[in-house]
Amino acid sequence: xxxxxxxxxLLGNDAQEKILKAKVLIAGAGGLxxxxxxxxxxxxxxxxxxxxCDTVEISNLNRQYIHSARKVGQKKTESAKEWINLYNHFIxxxxxxIKLDCTNYEAVVNDYDIIADCFDSYKSKFLxxxxxxxxxxxxxxxxxxxxxxxxxxxxxxxTACLRCLLPDADEDENITEGVISPVxxxxxxxxxxxxxxxxxxxxxxxxxxxxxxxxxxxxxxKIKFEKNINCPVCKEGEIYENx
Amino acid sequence: MNIxxxxxxxxxxDNMTISDIVKMQNLSTTMFAVEKNLEIIPKSExxxxxxxxGDKIEIVKFVGGG
Numbered sequence: 463x464x465x466x467x468x469x470x471x472l473l474g475n476d477a478q479e480k481i482l483k484a485k486v487l488i489a490g491a492g493g494l495x496x497x498x499x500x501x502x503x504x505x506x507x508x509x510x511x512x513x514x515c516d517t518v519e520i521s522n523l524n525r526q527y528i529h530s531a532r533k534v535g536q537k538k539t540e541s542a543k544e545w546i547n548l549y550n551h552f553i554x555x556x557x558x559x560i561k562l563d564c565t566n567y568e569a570v571v572n573d574y575d576i577i578a579d580c581f582d583s584y585k586s587k588f589l590x591x592x593x594x595x596x597x598x599x600x601x602x603x604x605x606x607x608x609x610x611x612x613x614x615x616x617x618x619x620x621t622a623c624l625r626c627l628l629p630d631a632d633e634d635e636n637i638t639e640g641v642i643s644p645v646x647x648x649x650x651x652x653x654x655x656x657x658x659x660x661x662x663x664x665x666x667x668x669x670x671x672x673x674x675x676x677x678x679x680x681x682x683x684k685i686k687f688e689k690n691i692n693c694p695v696c697k698e699g700e701i702y703e704n705x
Numbered sequence: 706m707n708i709x710x711x712x713x714x715x716x717x718x719d720n721m722t723i724s725d726i727v728k729m730q731n732l733s734t735t736m737f738a739v740e741k742n743l744e745i746i747p748k749s750e751x752x753x754x755x756x757x758x759g760d761k762i763e764i765v766k767f768v769g770g771g
Binding site: 491492493497579580581582583587604605606607608610611612623627628629630631632635637639641645672674683684685686687688690692 | 732735736738740743744745747748749765766767768769770771
């Protein structure tokens with residue numbers, strides 16, 4: 463446990479035990495995923511699942527620092543697993559080199575207690591929101607683009623979900639802006655902090671509030687919002703659109 | 706009366722609503738929420754939410770990259 467001595471000084475032995483036993487599914491091993499993976503591996507999260515169907519591209523390396531130039535062309539899941547094994551080989555890592563969809567999500571999600579949304583499209587984020595609600599897994603959402611990002615946490619059926627926030631948003635919208643490492647890693651570090659608080663059941667979660675970050679102004683804002691009683695996704699007994 | 710929209714002073718007519726402010730923005734995206742004084746206004750309340758002098762409105766862009 464010497465490896466985690468500084469964790470334990472702050473969090474205590476019981477919390478570290480919870481971290482070592484935790485099972486976290488990271489949806490996306492790109493920019494957000496890189497920092498979330500690095501943070502969870504540092505904390506000692508014992509079981510990490512990684513979903514990604516992409517391979518490492520040279521243009522990823524401006525921000526996806528767990529991958530490297532010699533990994534270009536390799537599956538991102540395998541590249542991420544190699545990074546974790548080098549950094550902390552006690553972690554049990556499972557790779558899911560798949561595009562998550564309505565036919566395969568159960569087999570992936572069921573083994574994990576918490577999900578981190580590090581996906582890179584609106585469509586995949588809204589799908590993951592539905593999956594988290596249907597499987598009753600806490601979800602820490604994050605999104606980033608340009609100089610902006612946002613984070614919030616969803617406790618299924620208790621707190622507001624992504625659809626509560628954006629009831630009519632068009633999931634098929636594309637993301638065209640550039641993205642840079644300082645913004646991505648800031649947002650992902652906050653996301654990892656939320657995951658930790660869920661694991662050890664401490665502090666206040668970003669539930670029913672959206673944390674936004676504007677890197678140009680170096681400005682964070684916490685904006686309150688409510689669970690939508692008419693939300694098409696999390697309304698009791700409603701049919702999920704994509705599942 | 707005067708309100709602040711995305712950090713800028715805007716003069717508006719009395720009885721204007723959040724819905725009117727959103728229309729004025731000519732947004733090309735559906736990925737946004739509207740914040741009034743640090744609270745998100747539910748979309749179902751845009752038409753009924755009247756503005757008061759000094760209100761601070763932000764169009765919060767929701768970003769989806771990872």
